[in-house]
Amino acid sequence: xxxxxxxSRSLAHYLKxxxxxxxxxNQRSFLNPCFFNPEKSSSxxxxxxxxxxxxxxxxxxxxxxxxxxxxxxxxxxEELDLExxxxxxQNQAMDFPGGRISFTSEMKxxxxxxxxxxxxxxxxxxxxxxxxxxxxxxxxxEAALKMFSNMVTLETMDTILYEAQRQGRISFYLTSIGEEAxxxxxxxxxxxxxxxxPQYREPGVLLWRGFTLxxxxxxCFGNKADYGKGRQMPIHYGSNxxxxxxxxSTIATQIPQAVGAAYSLKMDKKDACVVTYFGDGGTSEGxxxxxxxxxxxxxxxxxxxxxxxxxxxxxxxxxxFRSDGVVVKGKAYGIRSIRVDGNDALAVYSATxxxxxxxxxxxxPILIEMLxxxxxxxxxxxxxxxxxxxxxxxxWKTARNPISRFRKWVDKNGWWSDKDESELRANVxxxxxxxxxxxxxxxxxxxxxxxTDVYESLPSNLCEQEExxxxxxxxxxxxxxxxxxx
Amino acid sequence: MTVVFLGIGATAALTSANSFDSKKLHISSxxxxxxxxxxFFVVRSDGRLNSGSNRRAQILITNxxxxxxxxxxxxxxxxxxxxxxxxxxxxxxxMERDARVCVMGEDVGHYGGSYKVTKDLANKYGDLRVLDxxxxxxxxxxxxxxxxxxxxxxxxEGMNMGFLLLAFNQISNNCGMLHYTSGGQFTIPxxxxxxxxVGRQLGAEHSQRLESYFQSIPGIQMVACSTPYNAKxxxxxxxxxxxxxxxxxxxxxxxxxxxxxxxEYVLNLEEAEMVxxxxxxxxxxxxxxxxxxMQAAKTLVNKGYDPEVIDIRSLKPFDLHTIGNSVxxxxxxxxxxxxxxxxxxxxxxxxxxxxxxxxxxxxxVVCLSSQDVPTPYxxxxxxxxxxxxxxxxTAVEQLCx
Numbered sequence: 011x012x013x014x015x016x017x018s019r020s021l022a023h024y025l026k027x028x029x030x031x032x033x034x035x036n037q038r039s040f041l042n043p044c045f046f047n048p049e050k051s052s053s054x055x056x057x058x059x060x061x062x063x064x065x066x067x068x069x070x071x072x073x074x075x076x077x078x079x080x081x082x083x084x085x086x087x088e089e090l091d092l093e094x095x096x097x098x099x100q101n102q103a104m105d106f107p108g109g110r111i112s113f114t115s116e117m118k119x120x121x122x123x124x125x126x127x128x129x130x131x132x133x134x135x136x137x138x139x140x141x142x143x144x145x146x147x148x149x150x151x152e153a154a155l156k157m158f159s160n161m162v163t164l165e166t167m168d169t170i171l172y173e174a175q176r177q178g179r180i181s182f183y184l185t186s187i188g189e190e191a192x193x194x195x196x197x198x199x200x201x202x203x204x205x206x207x208p209q210y211r212e213p214g215v216l217l218w219r220g221f222t223l224x225x226x227x228x229x230c231f232g233n234k235a236d237y238g239k240g241r242q243m244p245i246h247y248g249s250n251x252x253x254x255x256x257x258x259s260t261i262a263t264q265i266p267q268a269v270g271a272a273y274s275l276k277m278d279k280k281d282a283c284v285v286t287y288f289g290d291g292g293t294s295e296g297x298x299x300x301x302x303x304x305x306x307x308x309x310x311x312x313x314x315x316x317x318x319x320x321x322x323x324x325x326x327x328x329x330x331f332r333s334d335g336v337v338v339k340g341k342a343y344g345i346r347s348i349r350v351d352g353n354d355a356l357a358v359y360s361a362t363x364x365x366x367x368x369x370x371x372x373x374x375p376i377l378i379e380m381l382x383x384x385x386x387x388x389x390x391x392x393x394x395x396x397x398x399x400x401x402x403x404x405x406w407k408t409a410r411n412p413i414s415r416f417r418k419w420v421d422k423n424g425w426w427s428d429k430d431e432s433e434l435r436a437n438v439x440x441x442x443x444x445x446x447x448x449x450x451x452x453x454x455x456x457x458x459x460x461x462t463d464v465y466e467s468l469p470s471n472l473c474e475q476e477e478x479x480x481x482x483x484x485x486x487x488x489x490x491x492x493x494x495x496x
Numbered sequence: 497m498t499v500v501f502l503g504i505g506a507t508a509a510l511t512s513a514n515s516f517d518s519k520k521l522h523i524s525s526x527x528x529x530x531x532x533x534x535x536f537f538v539v540r541s542d543g544r545l546n547s548g549s550n551r552r553a554q555i556l557i558t559n560x561x562x563x564x565x566x567x568x569x570x571x572x573x574x575x576x577x578x579x580x581x582x583x584x585x586x587x588x589x590x591m592e593r594d595a596r597v598c599v600m601g602e603d604v605g606h607y608g609g610s611y612k613v614t615k616d617l618a619n620k621y622g623d624l625r626v627l628d629x630x631x632x633x634x635x636x637x638x639x640x641x642x643x644x645x646x647x648x649x650x651x652x653e654g655m656n657m658g659f660l661l662l663a664f665n666q667i668s669n670n671c672g673m674l675h676y677t678s679g680g681q682f683t684i685p686x687x688x689x690x691x692x693x694v695g696r697q698l699g700a701e702h703s704q705r706l707e708s709y710f711q712s713i714p715g716i717q718m719v720a721c722s723t724p725y726n727a728k729x730x731x732x733x734x735x736x737x738x739x740x741x742x743x744x745x746x747x748x749x750x751x752x753x754x755x756x757x758x759x760e761y762v763l764n765l766e767e768a769e770m771v772x773x774x775x776x777x778x779x780x781x782x783x784x785x786x787x788x789x790m791q792a793a794k795t796l797v798n799k800g801y802d803p804e805v806i807d808i809r810s811l812k813p814f815d816l817h818t819i820g821n822s823v824x825x826x827x828x829x830x831x832x833x834x835x836x837x838x839x840x841x842x843x844x845x846x847x848x849x850x851x852x853x854x855x856x857x858x859x860x861v862v863c864l865s866s867q868d869v870p871t872p873y874x875x876x877x878x879x880x881x882x883x884x885x886x887x888x889x890t891a892v893e894q895l896c897x
Contacts, residue, residue, distance in 0.1 A: 239679040248678045255645060256678035260669045266635035270642030277624060300632030307630060463680040464715050466738040471813050
């Protein structure tokens with residue numbers, strides 16, 4: 011897909027908002043990460059440590075692993091006449107473990123809440139019109155239509171499979187309604203080599219990578235064509251060949267695992283990064299904090315995407331944390347971060363593309379907080395009208411719908427029409443219903459799959475247990491389900 | 497002639513061919529000769545020592561692990577080293593052999609590990625392959641799992657096994673499960689290792705026996721090393737295994753010295769070790785308790801008993817083949833472990849033996865374990881929460897007559 015870069019002077023100005031501006035020797039491309047460098051003062055970094063060599067962003071970045079080993083903390087004062095921006099005289103700085111720190115004689119506590127919240131990056135307004143002077147990566151018609159149709163497919167898949175659960179045909183389902191832009195646009199910005207560690211509300215990434223409706227249905231029905239061999243509950247997709255790690259129900263456990271996967275890519279010097287997703291609720295887990303910390307220390311090429319959809323089952327974000335959302339937490343761990351309008355497909359796409367580039371060239375983690383809204387219930391086991399007003403849900407479902415917003419932009423470019431829309435929807439619906447039928451009728455995995463893959467090869471105790479089970483089945487054939495081969 | 501014994505699957509471990517091999521293997525694994533002190537004593541039913549011998553008996557207990565290598569002439573093949581060095585040797589050989597093997601943990605890098613198992617490895621292999629992590633056990637365990645799923649073979653070192661309680665979520669929900677739930681698409685060939693067990697006044701939090709808690713987790717294997725020879729062999733086998741393996745080391749065994757072969761060898765993860773063949777009773781043990789048992793064995797031999805001592809080594813799964821053969825021969829079983837009475841390895845082993853070999857038993861299986869108390873700090877109290885040789889002698893006497 012053709013991507014061309016919008017070289018806009020306004021870009022630099024726009025991005026200067028929260029971050030400082032680093033003097034650049036040459037502007038090679040829009041994606042030169044030096045546009046996004048954090049504030050730096052003289053030669054010390056945010057942590058106050060003097061690294062000696064600034065991060066090289068024009069090619070292979072040296073890992074800074076070995077450089078700080080056993081460096082003695084240079085004690086002793088240096089007479090430095092530093093005029094501090096905060097005012098006040100300070101002509102001395104002192105070394106502490108962690109680097110040089112300048113003193114201040116003003117006792118000032120850093121406020122717990124900023125006067126202004128971190129602003130949110132967005133490109134399209136509610137009517138699908140690009141905002142004046144917005145900076146984003148332009149998307150070709152082909153790419154835009156691919157993104158759009160995938161978003162529609164995702165929404166249709168969610169709606170139909172949710173209904174299937176309601177009808178009792180599958181046991182469980184979880185929708186991503188309202189988060190289609192995050193699902194598809196982030197996936198569009200990645201390459202197939204980037205390793206994805208999902209939480210559970212990101213099937214769109216798999217969809218983009220080529221997982222078919224039949225494959226999705228197979229997993230939901232747990233039949234013998236399911237790659238998970240019927241062992242997990244629905245929506246716990248996983249595919250080795252699509253570089254999409256199997257969903258594990260536990261919240262936030264994928265965050266430190268992402269660091270490990272990135273570590274592996276780093277060892278192999280691959281031109282790829284790891285992308286992991288989690289929700290606002292997941293940021294409360296211990297694994298989030300330790301994982302982000304690790305990623306920063308290890309200089310791991312991970313892009314952390316937080317889908318801040320406002321709700322963790324029934325817990326609203328106001329009860330989840332008291333910080334200004336999740337984006338400010340990045341700074342605490344020494345991680346570059348950005349807040350993006352998660353319902354704006356173009357903004358999501360641009361930001362993810364940039365983050366990925368930075369993560370790989372600079373070998374460091376990036377945090378993206380995507381603001382959105384969880385339109386559906388948490389899952390089929392939840393009824394969200396019990397804890398939030400119905401009109402709020404309706405508002406986000408209609409007025410703030412990411413698909414219709416992107417549709418407006420696509421329409422204005424003359425790339426889509428109502429006829430195309432209804433054709434697409436009808437097609438997807440038909441395909442999916444067909445896939446569901448096939449999946450439902452298919453045989454379940456044989457009973458031997460209960461015992462295989464626990465270990466690499468079947469150990470004796472499991473052999474025994476399988477024998478016992480088979481004997482039981484022989485003795486009580488009438489109690490054994492007919493669609494599970496023995 | 498190189499002795500290369502490759503680790504094989506559990507099913508193979510149960511073939512008779514294997515038990516032959518294990519005998520062949522154990523020619524080179526000598527019983528350790530401990531300093532013999534010719535005193536013994538009887539533990540009365542009220543627990544008081546009725547020792548007719550001198551105070552040195554007390555020292556006898558606490559030094560139950562002090563051993564000296566065979567003091568034979570230098571014509572013996574192999575080289576002598578301490579247990580932690582044996583672990584390091586095994587680790588280094590595997591890192592040399594396979595570039596995907598890496599180590600992560602707290603202070604494993606330039607510090608060389610709290611017990612020096614990874615000493616000098618960071619210098620040799622770089623900071624990336626011997627990785628120092630921040631203090632977050634759940635996270636670096638998770639990190640290792642992610643790395644394993646992406647193709648590496650990480651070894652996680654817990655500074656003390658007890659700290660891995662923080663990693664329980666990752667170990668149980670992800671490490672043990674992901675191979676299964678992904679339908680076999682992702683393998684997790686991690687090795688989780690660290691020192692555990694009751695040490696010398698380390699306090700309750702640092703004297704945990706994690707094998708009791710982990711034994712239920714499906715999908716993992718657990719082994720416990722007890723000599724330099726089996727430490728190196730098990731380390732190598734664990735690294736080569738495609739399954740996640742937890743290798744339990746013991747804090748007090750790191751300075752054991754033994755002569756091990758120069759040639760490369762890898763032990764079988766699912767196999768038990770015949771320490772002393774005998775006829776009268778089967779004593780099953782592992783890790784440090786092996787030495788207490790061998791201490792008691794000396795006394796028992798003097799008293800005319802012939803105990804068969806088996807170091808079970810494989811805590812999950814149990815080597816019921818070796819154990820079963822022994823039970824069929826002796827008809828009496830005594831289990832000596834360091835775990836607590838409730839829910840420990842001994843409890844599971846008792847159940848397994850009763851289930852499988854009930855017909856062969858002449859007496860109920862007796863299990864000697866630590867009491868269900870947190871390990872006290874006071875030295876004398878700590879001594880008495882751990883099974884002592886005297887108690888083992890008494891138990892055997894009771895079982896055998």
